[in-house]
Each structure stands twice: as structure tokens, then as C-alpha cells.
Amino acid sequence: MSKKFWEELPQGSVVLEAGSSAKFKTGSWRSMRPRWIEENCIQCMFCWMYCPDMSVKVTEEGKRADFDFEYCKGCGICALECPGKKGNKAIVMEGEGN
Amino acid sequence: MGKIVAVTGNEACALALRQINPDVCAAYPITPATDLMQRFSGYVNDGKVDTELILVESEHSAMSACIGAAAAGGRVATATSSQGLALMWEMLYIAAGTRLPIVMPLVNRALSAPLNIHGDHSDGMGARDTGWIQLYSENAQEAYDNTIMAFRIAEHLDVRLPIMVCMDGFIVSHSIERVEYVDDADVKNFVGKFEAVHPLLDLENPKSYGPLILTDLYHEYKRAQHEVMTKVPAVIETVSAEFAKMTGREYNLFEKYRLEDAEIAIVVMSSAAGTTKDIIDQYREKGVKIGLLKPRMFRPFPFTEIAEALKHVKAIAVLDRADSFGGMGPLYSEIAACVMQMDSKPAVTNKIFGLGGRDYLPDQAEYVIDELIEIAKSGKVKTVKEYIGVRE
Amino acid sequence: MTTKPLRLKELAKGEDRFAHGHRMCAGCGAPIVVKQVLMATDYPIIASNATGCLEVSSCIQQFTAWKIPWIHSAFENAAATISGVETMYRSLVKQGKIEEQNVKFVSFAGDGGTYDIGFQSLSGAMERGHDMMYICYDNGAYMNTGIQRSSATPFGANTTTCPAGDAIPGKLQHRKDLTRIMAAHGIPYVAQASPANWMDLMKKVQKAFEIKGPKFLNVIAPCNRGWRTKTDDAITLAKIAFETCYWPLFEIENGVTKITSKPKEKKPLVDFLKPQGRFKHMFAPENEWMLVQAQEYVDAQWERLLKDEAAG
Numbered sequence: 087m088s089k090k091f092w093e094e095l096p097q098g099s100v101v102l103e104a105g106s107s108a109k110f111k112t113g114s115w116r117s118m119r120p121r122w123i124e125e126n127c128i129q130c131m132f133c134w135m136y137c138p139d140m141s142v143k144v145t146e147e148g149k150r151a152d153f154d155f156e157y158c159k160g161c162g163i164c165a166l167e168c169p170g171k172k173g174n175k176a177i178v179m180e181g182e183g184n
Numbered sequence: 185m186g187k188i189v190a191v192t193g194n195e196a197c198a199l200a201l202r203q204i205n206p207d208v209c210a211a212y213p214i215t216p217a218t219d220l221m222q223r224f225s226g227y228v229n230d231g232k233v234d235t236e237l238i239l240v241e242s243e244h245s246a247m248s249a250c251i252g253a254a255a256a257g258g259r260v261a262t263a264t265s266s267q268g269l270a271l272m273w274e275m276l277y278i279a280a281g282t283r284l285p286i287v288m289p290l291v292n293r294a295l296s297a298p299l300n301i302h303g304d305h306s307d308g309m310g311a312r313d314t315g316w317i318q319l320y321s322e323n324a325q326e327a328y329d330n331t332i333m334a335f336r337i338a339e340h341l342d343v344r345l346p347i348m349v350c351m352d353g354f355i356v357s358h359s360i361e362r363v364e365y366v367d368d369a370d371v372k373n374f375v376g377k378f379e380a381v382h383p384l385l386d387l388e389n390p391k392s393y394g395p396l397i398l399t400d401l402y403h404e405y406k407r408a409q410h411e412v413m414t415k416v417p418a419v420i421e422t423v424s425a426e427f428a429k430m431t432g433r434e435y436n437l438f439e440k441y442r443l444e445d446a447e448i449a450i451v452v453m454s455s456a457a458g459t460t461k462d463i464i465d466q467y468r469e470k471g472v473k474i475g476l477l478k479p480r481m482f483r484p485f486p487f488t489e490i491a492e493a494l495k496h497v498k499a500i501a502v503l504d505r506a507d508s509f510g511g512m513g514p515l516y517s518e519i520a521a522c523v524m525q526m527d528s529k530p531a532v533t534n535k536i537f538g539l540g541g542r543d544y545l546p547d548q549a550e551y552v553i554d555e556l557i558e559i560a561k562s563g564k565v566k567t568v569k570e571y572i573g574v575r576e
Numbered sequence: 577m578t579t580k581p582l583r584l585k586e587l588a589k590g591e592d593r594f595a596h597g598h599r600m601c602a603g604c605g606a607p608i609v610v611k612q613v614l615m616a617t618d619y620p621i622i623a624s625n626a627t628g629c630l631e632v633s634s635c636i637q638q639f640t641a642w643k644i645p646w647i648h649s650a651f652e653n654a655a656a657t658i659s660g661v662e663t664m665y666r667s668l669v670k671q672g673k674i675e676e677q678n679v680k681f682v683s684f685a686g687d688g689g690t691y692d693i694g695f696q697s698l699s700g701a702m703e704r705g706h707d708m709m710y711i712c713y714d715n716g717a718y719m720n721t722g723i724q725r726s727s728a729t730p731f732g733a734n735t736t737t738c739p740a741g742d743a744i745p746g747k748l749q750h751r752k753d754l755t756r757i758m759a760a761h762g763i764p765y766v767a768q769a770s771p772a773n774w775m776d777l778m779k780k781v782q783k784a785f786e787i788k789g790p791k792f793l794n795v796i797a798p799c800n801r802g803w804r805t806k807t808d809d810a811i812t813l814a815k816i817a818f819e820t821c822y823w824p825l826f827e828i829e830n831g832v833t834k835i836t837s838k839p840k841e842k843k844p845l846v847d848f849l850k851p852q853g854r855f856k857h858m859f860a861p862e863n864e865w866m867l868v869q870a871q872e873y874v875d876a877q878w879e880r881l882l883k884d885e886a887a888g
Binding site: 140 | 584774809810
């Protein structure tokens, strides 16, 4: 993180770069890690819709891809809301570092 | 030469706002400022200005709406007094810290309790640390002129700070005086077009206003804010000189009256300066070398310049129309800081006068001057802080 | 502008207007609300934000999660602040200084900034008729300062300022019925929504954006820290809130009440209370009266809503 001198600060503390929070990686907060099991995924996109951290990647065709572990905080909402296929979840939570 | 009229301070300021035609005004009525925005509302509803009015439900919302409007990227004004300013207090800091050039006539009035609607400087002095520029006006003419200049000062690209144009409640706001107006076209030309800096309405470049800044940068932001204040006096001088060229009316950071050869001096702001000048004239006729210094710019305070202007006097009485209970009057504290910069250390007394609209009468000025004469002789100050014009 | 179709696969192709890298707690309900609101439309949006969890976590130093113009000034004034922005927009458009671009103005605030300290500012802005939508993310307490009671805190809840003590077992007052209070302002659109029912929420947002004038949307936003639950159950709890009629989904359009979605079967309130640590003490035998009272209140509110709907 840059430590700015007072002469370099933006006037009135206005943040000029929209969406710059992307530079702040929250993935390190995780203690649990979601694992995507593609064969059980019905592409319902609920995980994407309910993710508080915009950490479910989507392909250009609008299909679910893997998690964005740079930002995923491991809350587990995706796993809990995942309907899975025939009773088999497409997302399971595992201990980080396992 | 502009039109000469007999108007109140509020009326003159309302007319200045009409001539300036701000994009947005948000206001809430409070005595004695009510009449100002009331008159301006008349201009809005008669289609004399393009301004959109936001008639909010409190002064807190007035300043909040002004902050939103100014950040959006346009010219913004409001007006208030006393409790209204007190209710805005939180937002005053935010307007300044966010560097938004909001212009606000402040019709100075006492603060409760007890409730009082008349003029003193308690409101303005309470806001001295908010980061706003403060100009104090002696009469309706100055209030009008300062209002016009305020937009240029606040919006100057080296400044971008909010500004209060202060005038004494009722004494100036409601008294009819001779005022010389500037022609509409000249005001428009003088104030110029508003230049937006980081406007929120720029959809192509979305900005975030009002981040959380913690220990690692807050101190730096405040240092930067201090730096901006140091640039204000030069801007005020430049704008005032330009104004003088247009109107013939000269303004500086402070006014000196018969001060050049003075041995004793009174420092007082706003309308009381007028009365004081009269009494000074009387004493001058008797051969007393007395002068006056009337700060116009209270924030930022021109320490060095005032120290220079007062360095030759032996004794100074600072008249405060506000008190800091248990401390010294706020103007006194500033003047004492000026004296600290001088090699000669004149004696300084502090008189608290005129609270809650108590008349400042000639005998009070005489009392102060008589005492100053004694202090100049003896070099001794009996009472540093004293209430004058009080029944005891 | 035609209303954006709410198909998940289409929506997922769009760009988020609220970025990752924000610092809300893991599993927080509020960012889900924000992303759904912003996703519901392609109109340009300018937002104000009251001081609170969302605000302090979404814009820190040079890091902002907002990809739309955004302003935070203080706690109690999100409505007044956006009213200033909206008015400046109208003024500049009217004067021909900028182009009309169909900008939508939104305020986000928590229940503290809405029900309590910001209520006057909100009420004023609604009465003045600004073209804006005020969105309250209601997590039922002052979560940002550490779970203190608000007037949105439900009856019985244990908070840090109304702890479940030996003498006083938590909050003994019912919630302020803010949604109805907002409806009483006579504004054209008031609704209650939930991020769990994303389609319902986004439809309401879309509808509101097509209405000129002031709109108010109250959205439940589970907070696992304050509710004393797990990090993964924000959506599940929001669903149960709906199923128990603790948080009914309805709208009041020009005074006409419509329940937009009814649970197939109204579940007992304990289903909502039981998983939350903040209600744990209510399940002690001596506090059974609290469960009864909490249920009675929800029932009465639900009955009243049904009556309002029937009245048309």
C-alpha cells in the first residue's frame, strides 16, 4: 500500500478510480474454501446471484466458471444455496489449506 | 456607478444572490436570516433566477443538500444564523474537508440558552475551526460586496473551500442603510462561470466522495487542508483588488482606521467598528492617538499582517462579541497570538460586549479608550478579561 | 429504455457495478442487496450512502467498490445529500448546462441511518418529492458500531445496548413499522423486498425506476455477526423471514397495497428465531411469553397487511 505525502493527496479526498477496491484482495480472509464440482452443477447461477463478494466467475457465454479466490471470503452462502444435481451439491466447503 | 438604494443587509445579500444566480440553494428559515432566503425565494418564484431551491426540513439537511449539490458540480449557496449554524456543525466540517465551494451568508446571532434572537458572534466563532473561510462585514454595503466576492474566493481553483459572509443580526440584517449596488451584468461578469472540479454528475468518470480515511492518511489530509488555507489571503487580496477596480470600494484582509500613528488601538469586528470609529474621531480631536483595526477575514486569520499593523502601539483592547466561557474571547486569542510575534509586546485587554444584541453604545467605547490611555501610561493591565455594557 | 429482462444467464453476462474487494464481513447480506439493485437496471445511477457498515467497508482510502458516482457525507443525511445531487442535476439540465441522461438517484442506508437518526432527513426528502429511490438495508440493529439496538430491532432481540440480562431480557419494544410510515407519506411507490427473492426485489427496483418522484424500498439484510448466526445463512434466513411472514414481500403503489409473494404455508416465527443467537434467551422456559408476544405481533402485522391488500 502506498504511503502518500500530504502534497500528493486528491482534493477533498475524492476517490477518482471507480471500482478500485478490486486492488484490495480479500481472499486472504478465508478460513473455509468452496470447491466447485462441475459435474453436479446445473448452471442455476444462484451461487453467482447470492455471492456477496462477486467471486463467482462467469464465462463470456454467461456460464458459471470457477470461484475467484482472490476475493472469495469463504462465507459458504454459495454452498448452502446450491441446489446441486439429484441431491448432490455442486459446491462444498472445505477447510482452507487442507 | 451602480444604483444607490436604501435597503437592509438581508435585502442587499438577497439581491447579490439574485445577481449571481446560483444553480442550487438549499435553506431553512431562522431569524434573523429568514428574511434573506425569503426574499431570494421570491426571485425564484418570479422567475428572476434559474436557481432550484430545496426547502429542506432542517439546517442539517440544508447543509447536507448543499454538499450533495456542490459535489454534483454547480454553484451553491445557502444562508443561516445561530442555532441553524449550530445544527449544521457536523456538516460544516464535511463541506470544508470535501473542498466544496459553498457560499453562506451567516447573519450572526446569539446561541441558546437562554433563547435570544439578536446579534452576537457566538455562532460564527463556534464555527471558526470548521475549515470555512469567514469574512465579517461592518454594514449592509460590506455584506453585499463580500457576498459577491465570496463566490470568486471560494470557487478559486487554488482554494475550493466553503465561505461564510457574516453580518450582525438585526443591526445590519434588518437596518435600512445606503447601499450602492453593482450592475447585474457587472456582477455576472465579475463572478464568471462556475468551473466544476470532480463533478459527481460526470457519468463517464464515476467518483466516490467521502471515503473512510484512518490513521495512515488522515493527518496528511488535514495538513493539506491547512495548506489550502494559507493560499486564501492572497486570493482574497486579488479578488478584492479586482472588485475595487470595478466599484471603487477597497477591501483588504482587515481595515485600519487612523492606526498609522496610533499609540493605542481597539480591535473589533463588524458593526461595532462603525460606532468605535466615531468615538475614535472624538478622541483624536482631543489629541489622543488612537486607531482601530477591524478584521474582515477571521478565517484564515492574518497573523503576520496584523502583527505588523499593530506593532507600534503600546496598548490594545480587543472587543469580542462572543465569549469562550472560562477562556478568553476568541478574537482576543488571535490578537494575543499576533502580539507573540512582535518584538515590542503591547499590553492587551479583552472586553466582552454586546451579547445577545445588547447595544454597543458610545460610552462603552469611551470607557475602553479611557482605560487604554491609562494602560499606555502605566504599562499595567488590571483586568485582562472584562464584560462591558453589563449591569452590575 | 426497455426494462431489462431478469434472466440469470443474461444478467450474469453483465458487468457488476459494485466491485469485489469491498470489506464487508464474510456472508454479509448488504452487498447482495446492493448488487441486485444495481443489476436490475442499465440506467445511470448516482448513489448516496449513509455512514454505516456498507459505507465504511465499500470506500476506504483510494479503494472504492463503487463503479457508479457515489457520495457519503454523514450518518443521518443520505436522503438530504442525494436530494442535493438530484436537484443540481435538474437545475443544470433545465439551464442547458448538461444533457438529460435519465439518471436515477438512489440512497443506501442501514436501519440506523433510516429508521432512527436519518428519519427526519428521509421524511423531508420524500415530502419534497425528489426523483429518488431510498433503499434501506435493514439488518435490525446498529451493526457498524457493534450491534446496538435500533428501532428496527425485533422484539426480544439481544443487542449490546439491550442485552438479555437477568432483569431485562433483551429488547422489549416491537419494531417501528417503517414501511407503512413511508407509505403514509403518500409517495408513489413503497415496497418491502428480500435478496433471497431476487426476482421480486429486482422487479420492484425496475418498477420504481420507471416512476417519477420519491420511492422507498425496505430490504432485509441478514447480518451474521449481529444475528449471531453462521456466515453461510444470510439467504436462508431471509427466506425464512419471508416464510414466517416476519418480513412480508409487498408493495404499496399509489396507496394500493399488493402482497407480491405469499408463502405457500405461513411457518411459525420460531423457525426464524431459533437459528439466531440473538433470540436464544427467548427459548428459556421463563421467557416463553416472549415467543408468544413475538408471534402475536407478527400475526397482527400480517393480518393487517392482508386486510390492506383486500381493501385495494
